[in-house]
Amino acid sequence: MSALSAHARHLAEAGRLANEIRLSVEQVSYAHSANPAQAPLFTLEATSFQARPGEIVAILGPNASGKSTLLKLISGALAPLSGRVLLNGFVTHSLTPRTRAQRIAVVQQESALLFPARAWEFVLQGRHAHGRSLRFESEDDVLIAKNALAQVGAAELGDRWMDQISGGEKQRVILARALAQQPLLLLLDEPTLHLDIAAQIGLLDALRRLAAENRYTVVVVTHELNLAAEYADQVVLMQRGRCLRVGPPSAIYQRELLEQVFQTPLTVDFGSNGRPRVTVLSGT
């Protein structure tokens, strides 16, 4: 049960650090050009924010505002031009792929499979970074994978083929694989894309519960203004490669600001739970 006790230690440490900053994005910028002689095609201006364990951060903004680039910089997949991203004090880009995968799980939009696999095989892939390269999964790994499936309410999907389950079910299994990594930081790139409304709510409810229970720090890129308002503790609002505002949804969701960023007339009102709600006004 070494992996489980390691996880217990890991949780205890997370508890100790509960009120400390876990993720710190410090003045991170990026520039991309196809050819060094040319002006950069894409830039991200210095962006900063911080997040604690158990917090959900939503990155919002129109297309090409730099949301996904920011997520890649946080994950360590891209090297920033300046600034740095710290996870528990370590620069994410400098970690080896293996160490990084033990601490950061990334859920991408779609997962293509070349050959058929069953859901449990897929979830077990999340254990890869925790073992040596050539070894057979231990009982602990199987237990952790089963737990991960149960945590996203997909225990019964274990023996199904990945190409024979619905989009919502698939997204849960992909999330379960990320949980099997036992990360400190969970990054999601538009996880609710292509999902119907019930599946969207189901996924985000699961995410909020998991963030609270397992003390994950969650960063999610999304287009869904209202879902972000409902589930996020912090919002990072982006426009054309600039980070405009960082703060709780109630502070960010101002009519003029959102209208200017999204170039659409809209109204903002507040629900009974104090969370803002956006209505897009069409045809005016």
Place this chain on the structure above:
Amino acid sequence: MRPLTLRRLLLQCLILVLILFVVVVVALKFGAVPVSLYALGRDLLHLLLGQSSQISTDYGLIIVNIRLPRILLAIIVGASLSVAGTSFQALLRNPLADPYVLGVSSGASVGAILALIATPFLSLSPALSALLTPLGAFLGAAATIAAVYFLGRRDGQIDSTTLLLGGVITGSFLSAIITFLMGTVTGNTRGMVFWMMGNLSTSFQKSVYWFLGIGFLVAAGAIYTTASDLNLLLAGEKEAMHLGVDVPRVRLVVYIAASFLTGLAVSVSGSIGYVGLIVPHVMRLIFGSDHRTLLPTTALGGAIAVVFADTLARTVVAPNELAVGAVTAVVGAPLFIYLLRRRLA
């Protein structure tokens, strides 16, 4: 959930080893000269006990000096080509990748022929000269797969159709080079058909078999250390990286080792096609697509397939011989078309 265990893996391999044994016995028995099972058993026993001097009959000499080395060669070539095919399929994320289809075998042939041409001009010791052909074949294979890889890239992504087309055209171009080289250079002991269609009838010195065997084990072993990385690589390089795979390192190891295996096989047997395509597909159907199982079962399956194909090539029109590559292509080409159609559907 039924994760892979070492026991299950060994059991699967044991079954294939037994099948390989049966196929080897059949291959020893049949040929232009029929040999009785009794005589076969007696001679093999003598051989195993190290009493080679006891084998005096003509039949025994045929078995020990002609058929056995040929079968040994078929085993190593089949295993090498199949493991190389499986590796290229994972590396290029294309289930239709195969050393022959992608032109890599032709590239290895060009490298081997150039090495054969160059050898007399270099004053090397005989041992080094013998190594020059497989080295040339390895370099030819490595250069070809690199070229095909870059031909197949579009906007930073490998495009499956472009890759296959690029491979086929590269192969056709290299075949033309082979024809050209064979035409200009005289005194070559191996003909066109050897390089184009493959042939296992050449017999080598004992040391060559050792070199082939050890070379195979080292290269296949290196690929096997990345087996679980390859499983993740199938989901895409980005995703594999996020799951903890050191993608550049795995790519380099598999690229070099798979090119080496192709070079090894081609330098002694020419281009035997489709083995690297058929065998991994059959093994995937039987044992699943986990590379920890797939790589060893594919190696054994490849050995079985090539020994079997070569036995057919030797016996169908005996006392004449078919090119073994013709036998594998008769099975492999239709399978390729079927897989291609199914993918496009």
